[in-house]
Amino acid sequence: MTNAAQTEQMKKGNGFIAALDQSGGSTPKALRLYGVTESEYSGEEEMFDLIHKMRSRIIKSPAFTGDKVIGAILFEQTMDREIDGKPTATFLWEERHVVPFLKIDKGLEAEKNGVQLMKPIPGVDALLDRAAKAGIFGTKERSVINAANREGIYDAVAQQFELGKTVLAHGLMPIIEPEVTISIADKVEAEAILREAILEQLEQLEDGKQVMLKLTLPTVPNFYKPLVDHPKVLKVVALSGGYSRDEANEILSQNTGIIASFSRALTEGLSAQQSDDEFNDALREAIISIHKASVAG
Structure with missing residues (x-):
């Protein structure tokens, strides 16, 4: 049964939902935007290893917590994998206080x-x-x-x-x-x-x-x-539907009671080549801006 604390977190909506659910068809594009080209992996298994590494990096980033990110949508492959020895959904809730969803x-x-x-x-x-x-x-x-x-x-x-x-x-x-x-x-x-x-x-x-x-x-x-x-x-x-993060945030802030569930607009500007500090700073800025637009109404 759904968890009462998680239901309450969704109901209050004091933040947004991160969509980390690119599947087989959209993963190569997500990796390209992240600075990982098709020449850097061969076959689905290696591709999913790389996207899981990217998602783990996002989830473990200091700004990615239930304070602003109240939920995250996962792809089936991500649910079946672990972060630091814990199943991804368990890690999200126990370590980050982020409610896990599955595409x-x-x-x-x-x-x-x-x-x-x-x-x-x-x-x-x-x-x-x-x-x-x-x-x-x-x-x-x-x-x-x-x-x-x-x-x-x-x-x-x-x-x-x-x-x-x-x-x-x-x-x-x-x-x-x-x-x-x-x-x-x-x-x-x-x-x-x-x-x-x-x-x-x-x-x-x-x-x-x-x-x-x-x-x-x-x-x-x-x-x-x-x-x-x-x-x-x-x-x-x-x-976000193809709007840039700034456009999506601007339109979202005009809609009372609706929060974001952004995918590409969240990861815009993140790259595999960034140092951890650069990556964490870029993600923190994205999270702050999307959170602000989500709670503006």
């Missing part, structure tokens, strides 16, 4: 009706059981909205909530993430349909149950306030 989706289907649904997740029940045993608090699952297509958006949200109910049944907290692509021309219209679809699904959710939502920063400030205030929503978090 469980297996990528996206081809686009249909303007959306990309989640691919099937084989063995999802076994994975959720393993996550609960590993000390994971909740999960994250992502689909993508590329157009203001009502049928597509309703399908994406229905799929998200269906999986969310499975997660809840395993005693874990789902982060439901229907991402709206920031560059689409009809983003405002897509967000209006999305809010409507989520509110309908929340009404159907069993009383006493809560979910978390991870949404693209809206074009209209505070557009998601009805979701922020909803009794069946523990917390609304925002993805």
Whole structure:
């Protein structure tokens, strides 16, 4: 069952969630941005060793604590590995007081009706059981909205909530993430349909149950306030979605009650070539700026 202290930390939301969940497809890009080229490793195992080294360096950095970073989303490979002899999720909570989440989706289907649904997740029940045993608090699952297509958006949200109910049944907290692509021309219209679809699904959710939502920063400030205030929503978090850290922070600060869950915007400016002091200083500055934007509302 979800930990009461961890639930309270999420509810208060006095900080942000670090998204450290790049998977097989996005890991080479994450490593490139970190200054590690494909020529420096061969095969998946070496690649995942290097990304785990990067994530461990971030997690062990002095500024990466529950004071400002209240949660972290992990990739399955990261959950299965250790930091200083402790399973990653255990290390996060016991040593850093950071609530651990697990990315469980297996990528996206081809686009249909303007959306990309989640691919099937084989063995999802076994994975959720393993996550609960590993000390994971909740999960994250992502689909993508590329157009203001009502049928597509309703399908994406229905799929998200269906999986969310499975997660809840395993005693874990789902982060439901229907991402709206920031560059689409009809983003405002897509967000209006999305809010409507989520509110309908929340009404159907069993009383006493809560979910978390991870949404693209809206074009209209505070557009998601009805979701922020909803009794069946523990917390609304925002993805950076391709905005630079400064842009994302600026937009986030205009949205009351929403906190960040940034990936690339968090690691922007970090490099394998930096000394520990340089790395820790750069990460501390990033954490301070994202924390400030998260609690501004």
